[in-house]
Amino acid sequence: MRDVLSFQIYNQEFALEVDNIESVVDMQEITPVPNSKKFINGVINLRGRIVPVIDLTAILNLSLPEDYKFENILILKIDEEEIGVFVDEVKNVLNIDPEKLENFQSNNEIYAGKVKGIIKVNNRLIVYLDIKEVLNFNKNN
Numbered sequence: 772m773r774d775v776l777s778f779q780i781y782n783q784e785f786a787l788e789v790d791n792i793e794s795v796v797d798m799q800e801i802t803p804v805p806n807s808k809k810f811i812n813g814v815i816n817l818r819g820r821i822v823p824v825i826d827l828t829a830i831l832n833l834s835l836p837e838d839y840k841f842e843n844i845l846i847l848k849i850d851e852e853e854i855g856v857f858v859d860e861v862k863n864v865l866n867i868d869p870e871k872l873e874n875f876q877s878n879n880e881i882y883a884g885k886v887k888g889i890i891k892v893n894n895r896l897i898v899y900l901d902i903k904e905v906l907n908f909n910k911n912n
Contacts, residue, residue, distance in 0.1 A: 773869055775890070777862040777897050778845060780828060781835050784862065784897045786890055791902050793846040793853065795861050815844065815855060822846065824855035830905055832881045849906060865892060872899060 775786040801813040801824055810829035814821050824844060828835055841857035848854075872888030875898075885904045890897040 772866050775865050775867055775899060777865055777890075778858040779860045779862060780833065780841075780858055781839065783833065784895060785827075786865065786897045786899045787845075787847070787902050789864060791847050791849060793848045795858075796844050796846060796855075798841055798843060798857075812857070817846065817853070817855075820853065822853045822855050824857065827856050827905070830881075831885070847902060849903060854906065865890065865897075867899075 774789040776789050776792050777784055777786045779785075796815075796817065799815055801815060803813040804811060804823075807813070810826050812824045812826050814823050816822075827833070842859050843857075843861065844855040845858045845861070846853060846855050867890055869888075873891060875882070875886045875889050885901055887899045887901045890899050
């Protein structure tokens with residue numbers, strides 16, 4: 772069994788392993804970083820630490836209205852590096868059986884390797900992301 776945190780971005784629900792989650796903070800002022808990659812929205816000052824904030828919607832090619840405003844920043848800790856990602860709402864912690872995940876096969880390079888599977892909870896379908904693969908995409912592009 773594994774604990775995952777589910778969260779909402781616009782009208783889609785995602786999940787990440789709880790071990791990668793450090794905290795959730797309210798949206799705050801983002802300081803742009805000149806000449807950064809398009810999926811890096813800038814940095815925030817998190818209790819004295821400078822944390823880059825990335826936009827998963829840009830990496831996963833999700834369509835949002837132009838004037839869309841996120842509510843929160845999910846602070847992740849991946850290999851001792853803190854990274855913030857925009858989310859709307861943190862839903863809940865789910866205890867899942869990895870063997871009961873629905874397989875997700877995609878030839879679409881945007882999703883290939885970045886999805887561990889689909890979690891079915893009642894009538895909800897949650898995309899279970901492999902955040903390390905998502906961030907590897909960032910480093911290569």
